[in-house]
Amino acid sequence: MKTVQKLTLDDARVIMAGAEAKAREIGVDMDVAITDDNGSLLMFHRMDNGRITSIDVAISKAFTAAAARRSTRAYGEVSGPGGPAFGIHVSNQGRFMIVAGGLPLFVDDQIVGGVGCSSGTPDQDEIVAQAGIDAFLRSLGREAAP
Amino acid sequence: MKTVQKLTLDDARVIMAGAEAKAREIGVDMDVAITDDNGSLLMFHRMDNGRITSIDVAISKAFTAAAARRSTRAYGEVSGPGGPAFGIHVSNQGRFMIVAGGLPLFVDDQIVGGVGCSSGTPDQDEIVAQAGIDAFLRSLGREAAP
Amino acid sequence: MKTVQKLTLDDARVIMAGAEAKAREIGVDMDVAITDDNGSLLMFHRMDNGRITSIDVAISKAFTAAAARRSTRAYGEVSGPGGPAFGIHVSNQGRFMIVAGGLPLFVDDQIVGGVGCSSGTPDQDEIVAQAGIDAFLRSLGREAAP
Amino acid sequence: MKTVQKLTLDDARVIMAGAEAKAREIGVDMDVAITDDNGSLLMFHRMDNGRITSIDVAISKAFTAAAARRSTRAYGEVSGPGGPAFGIHVSNQGRFMIVAGGLPLFVDDQIVGGVGCSSGTPDQDEIVAQAGIDAFLRSLGREAAP
Secondary structure, eight states: OOOOOOOOHHHHHHHHHHHHHHHHHHTOOOEEEEEETTSOEEEEEEOTTOOSHHHHHHHHHHHHHHHHTSOHHHHHHHSSTTSTTTTGGGHHHHTOOOSSOEEEEEETTEEEEEEEEESSOHHHHHHHHHHHHHHHHHHTTOOOOO | OEEEEEOOHHHHHHHHHHHHHHHHHHTOOOEEEEEETTSOEEEEEEOTTOOSHHHHHHHHHHHHHHHHTSOHHHHHHHSSTTSTTTTGGGHHHHTOOOSSOEEEEEETTEEEEEEEEESSOHHHHHHHHHHHHHHHHHHTTOOOOO | OOOOOOOOHHHHHHHHHHHHHHHHHHTOOOEEEEEETTSOEEEEEEOTTOOSHHHHHHHHHHHHHHHHTSOHHHHHHHOSTTSTTTTGGGHHHHTOOOSSOEEEEEETTEEEEEEEEESSOHHHHHHHHHHHHHHHHHHTTOOOOO | OEEEEEOOHHHHHHHHHHHHHHHHHHTOOOEEEEEETTSOEEEEEEOTTOOSHHHHHHHHHHHHHHHHTSOHHHHHHHSSTTSTTTTGGGHHHHTOOOSSOEEEEEETTEEEEEEEEESSOHHHHHHHHHHHHHHHHHHTTOOOOO
8 A cells, every 4th residue: 555645625725726816916807727636626626717618628637737748738739730649639528628728736746636727828838737736735844936 | 677786706706605604514525516697607616625517517506406497406396207307417518407405596586696505415515505595695684595 | 112201400490489489488508409300409599598518418318219219217217226227328429318308209100300408398499399399290280299 | 687688580580681791602501500699599590502511500600609608619729639619519419519600699798699510610600600690790780790
C-alpha cells in the first residue's frame, strides 16, 4: 500500500477563490472546475457571464490535466495533425481536452488534482487556472509558479 | 419576448452554504449541485466524504428538477413499474433522475433553478436540498418551506 | 422498388397546428415533435411553458412511434417488469420511449410519420398528439379517430 | 438575481419565417433550428429536401452559437489544426459545432438565442440563419445586420 495526499473541499475553496479573483482582475467571467487526482469533480463555479458550452469544457480540461498529469496545452502541442498524439482528443468519450486552460496540480511532485477554466481565450483560461493553483500553493507555504 | 429572473453566482453561494450547513448538521457529507432554470450547471461542491458516483447523480437530480420543474421524488412516484411515466428515467441521455433529492427552485411561482443532492439516503438528500432552497428564500425575505 | 408516401413540411404544419390548438384548449403548453416514417425529425415546437426535459422526451416519443409503428402507450403496456418487452426502453441509446404520448401516423395503412408530445400527463400528451393526427387526416378528407 | 429576456414561441415563428423565406429565395431547402439563450431547442423545421444528417448539425449549430455566444464560423477560424481552440469540437458530447451556419441572437447586447442552419454550403447556411435573425430584429424595430 502507499499513502497519498488528497484535496479537501476546503482546499478547493482556496483554489477557487484564487481563480475567481484573477478572473475578476482580468475582467473575464469564467467557468472554473477543480478535480481530485483521479479527475473526478470536486468543485465547479460558473461566474455570471461564463459560457454554457464552457461548463463541459472546463470540467473536461480539469479532468484531462489531473488524470493525464499534464497541462491541456502540452497535449495540444503534440496532438495536431502529424503530431505523435493526433487523435487523442476523441478518447475518453470526448472528454480528453487539448485546448489550453487545464493544469495539473502537483504537491511535492505528486499529482493531487486538476484545474480547468473556460470562457476566455485559451491563454486567459490558463492564467486563471494558474492563479488558482498559485493561491493554493501559497496557502501551503510552497512557492507558486514564477 | 418575455422577462424572467436568473440566478447569479452569489445566489448560488447562499444556496450552497445552506445545503452544506444542513449536511454537516445531519452528519452526512454530500455532493451538492445547483443549476439555472434550464438545468445548466451553476455550482457543484463535493464534501470530503461525498461519493464519486454521486457527482453525476447530484448534477442529474438538479438538472431534472429545474428542467422538468418538479421534484425528482414526484417523478419517482409515477415512474415505477406500472406507473404512467415508467421508462422516463432513460430519457435525456440517462440524465432524467427519478430518485428523491432533487428539488426545483421557484421564486414568485417562476422556475429559477434546481438543487440536487446525493450521498445520503434519498430522504437525507432531499432534506439537504430543501435547506439550500430555504436559505435562499429567506435571504430574499420570502417564506421558506414549512 | 416500391412507391411510398412521405410527409412534407406543409403536412407537418397542419399536424402541428392541430396539436398546438388542442394544447391551448386543454391549457397545457407542450413540446411537440413530428417525425417522418423513419423517425427522423421533421418539426419541433416548444410552447412557452413546455418543459426543457420534454424536448428530448417528445422527440423520442415521435421517433419510437414512427420507427416502431406503434403507440408508445402500447409499448408501455408490454414493457413493465415481467412483460414480454421488459428492457426495450434502454435500446436505441435510450430513445425508445415507452411513456404514452407518442402516436404513429398511418395513411392508407402505411406508416408516414410519428407525433410525440410531452409536458402534461401522459394522457394529456396523447390527446394532443392525437389532435395533430386528426387535423391532418381531416385535411386529407380521411376520417379521424373516433 | 438578475433579469433577462427570453424568446417566446411566437418570436421563434418570426425567425423561422425569415429563414425559410431566404432558403426558398436562394433555392436551397434547409434544416433550421432555433434555441433559447441556454441552447435548448425551441423550434426545428426540416424543409422538403433538407438533409437527414443536417438535423443534428443544425441543432448543434444553434446550440453552440447560443451557448457560446459566438458564431460557429468564428469558432471554426480558431479551431483548425494549429489554432488555439483545436480540439474544442469534440466537447459537449460532440455538439460543439465549428462549421459556419450557426449565429447567436443578441437583443440589446444580451444573448437570447441561437439560429443554426444546415443542408447548403456553410456560407448558404449562414445567410439563411442571418435572414432569420434580421427578420426578428426588424420585427422589434431594431436594425438588422447591414
